Amino acid sequence: MEDAIRSAVGVNSRGVRSGTAGTATDFTRAVRGKQGAPSGDVLHYPSRSATGISLRQFAILVNRNNKPPLYLDEKDAVDRFLTGIANTRAIALDTEGASFHRFIDRIYLLQLSTREASAILDPLTIGVPDGLGALLEARKVEVVFHDADYDLRLLHQDYGWRVTNIFDTRVAAQLLGIRAFGLAALLERFFGVKLDKKHQRADWSMRPLTQGMLEYAAQDTEHLLDLRDRLGHDLEKLGRSGWAAEEFARLEGTRWESEDDREAFLRLKGARDLTRRQLALLRELVTWRDDLARTLDRATFRVVSNETLLEIARGAPANRATLGAVKGMPRGILESRASEVLAAVERGRAVPENALPRFPRAQRWERDADFDDVVARLKSVRDEAAERLDLDPGVLCARERLELVARRRPASVEQLSEIRELRTWQIEVLGQGFVRAIAKSGKALEAERARHGTNGES
Numbered sequence: 001m002e003d004a005i006r007s008a009v010g011v012n013s014r015g016v017r018s019g020t021a022g023t024a025t026d027f028t029r030a031v032r033g034k035q036g037a038p039s040g041d042v043l044h045y046p047s048r049s050a051t052g053i054s055l056r057q058f059a060i061l062v063n064r065n066n067k068p069p070l071y072l073d074e075k076d077a078v079d080r081f082l083t084g085i086a087n088t089r090a091i092a093l094d095t096e097g098a099s100f101h102r103f104i105d106r107i108y109l110l111q112l113s114t115r116e117a118s119a120i121l122d123p124l125t126i127g128v129p130d131g132l133g134a135l136l137e138a139r140k141v142e143v144v145f146h147d148a149d150y151d152l153r154l155l156h157q158d159y160g161w162r163v164t165n166i167f168d169t170r171v172a173a174q175l176l177g178i179r180a181f182g183l184a185a186l187l188e189r190f191f192g193v194k195l196d197k198k199h200q201r202a203d204w205s206m207r208p209l210t211q212g213m214l215e216y217a218a219q220d221t222e223h224l225l226d227l228r229d230r231l232g233h234d235l236e237k238l239g240r241s242g243w244a245a246e247e248f249a250r251l252e253g254t255r256w257e258s259e260d261d262r263e264a265f266l267r268l269k270g271a272r273d274l275t276r277r278q279l280a281l282l283r284e285l286v287t288w289r290d291d292l293a294r295t296l297d298r299a300t301f302r303v304v305s306n307e308t309l310l311e312i313a314r315g316a317p318a319n320r321a322t323l324g325a326v327k328g329m330p331r332g333i334l335e336s337r338a339s340e341v342l343a344a345v346e347r348g349r350a351v352p353e354n355a356l357p358r359f360p361r362a363q364r365w366e367r368d369a370d371f372d373d374v375v376a377r378l379k380s381v382r383d384e385a386a387e388r389l390d391l392d393p394g395v396l397c398a399r400e401r402l403e404l405v406a407r408r409r410p411a412s413v414e415q416l417s418e419i420r421e422l423r424t425w426q427i428e429v430l431g432q433g434f435v436r437a438i439a440k441s442g443k444a445l446e447a448e449r450a451r452h453g454t455n456g457e458s
């Protein structure tokens with residue numbers, strides 16, 4: 001999946017932006033060339049006439065990189081392919097979900113590349129490819145992703161797989177100080193490869209998939225092992241392989257965290273500007289909308305957008321006519337479900353004063369008088385190191401972690417290393433500086449107290 005999509009597709013209340021979906025009209029299969037393993041008799045090659053691909057297209061497919069995508073939608077073919085790659089030591093993997101189109105995200109496509117072969121597996125027809133799971137969970141096989149997080153969640157949610165021995169090219173690029181770390185930017189930077197972006201927002205849950213969509217999907221893993229090698233080499237040169245290994249180890253076991261859905265409406269953009277009464281309406285409207293989206297398995301914004309729900313919460317329409325006048329109100333919903341929307345508004349209006357929703361207070365902790373001062377000192381240690389290492393400061397150590405350190409005030413590097421959220425490599429780079437900065441702030445505080453003691457409140 002592309003980074004751009006992931007950022008466009010928000011989390012709950014699955015409030016996603018609108019966009020246009022591609023439509024598929026023809027079903028085609030791509031075949032791969034004979035170069036490299038697995039051998040031809042292991043694989044099932046559909047004949048050209050069976051694919052419906054023109055001779056010209058066929059030639060282009062087979063010639064490109066000698067590794068055109070092999071689309072596998074039959075269990076036997078998948079098993080043969082997986083048998084063919086059983087001894088591989090490295091697999092590049094990507095998944096396509098459909099969170100831009102559906103309420104419940106799941107894996108609609110699996111793309112993988114070894115050093116010799118690429119394939120696209122269609123989980124809608126083959127079911128769970130257990131053989132692939134065994135490879136991904138095997139320690140001896142390195143699994144390469146670009147931005148593993150979301151893929152790992154889906155793989156765990158849908159199949160229960162726990163992928164081990166991970167290499168994430170996004171993380172590697174960030175640890176090298178590369179600011180444009182999207183897959184497309186990296187492939188262009190290192191290999192001059194320009195990724196085609198036209199199917200970025202395609203609906204991967206639809207069938208049949210077009211030739212163009214399959215080729216597009218295949219791009220996501222085709223160059224990933226080469227990219228891994230290049231980034232791995234550069235990490236080694238800079239002495240940062242250990243940093244990367246630590247980050248990759250932490251990715252193991254990534255899974256969905258169930259979030260508190262009852263509070264999701266408070267996170268909608270614009271909710272903070274509502275009165276508490278309007279928030280009560282919004283809560284009912286979001287609950288109604290998300291239930292319907294779940295039933296239809298359609299992305300929430302495709303049912304009614306967040307903006308429109310906010311409009312309804314503000315206007316509190318009492319009848320069909322006023323509801324119909326709300327900006328962005330979809331005609332289809334108005335025709336078939338106006339009474340449901342009006343009932344949600346009514347429920348919001350009926351909430352008693354003392355039960356109206358409110359935003360939770362900002363998180364509090366023991367906040368010393370000079371907390372901000374300590375954070376500022378830690379930040380300058382971090383920024384200086386980031387400059388020296390040519391790293392993005394947020395990659396070197398995020399602000400939340402600086403605040404964690406400021407709260408604990410470790411007196412030694414040993415105490416610092418008890419903070420679980422800090423990586424060993426971060427402590428190596430920043431530990432001494434952090435401890436010194438904290439000690440200084442302590443001294444400054446003592447000195448100030450001493451001054452108060454002598455000059456002050458007599």
Ligand SMILES: [Zn+2]
Nearest residue numbers: 001002094220
């Ligand atoms: Zn992808």
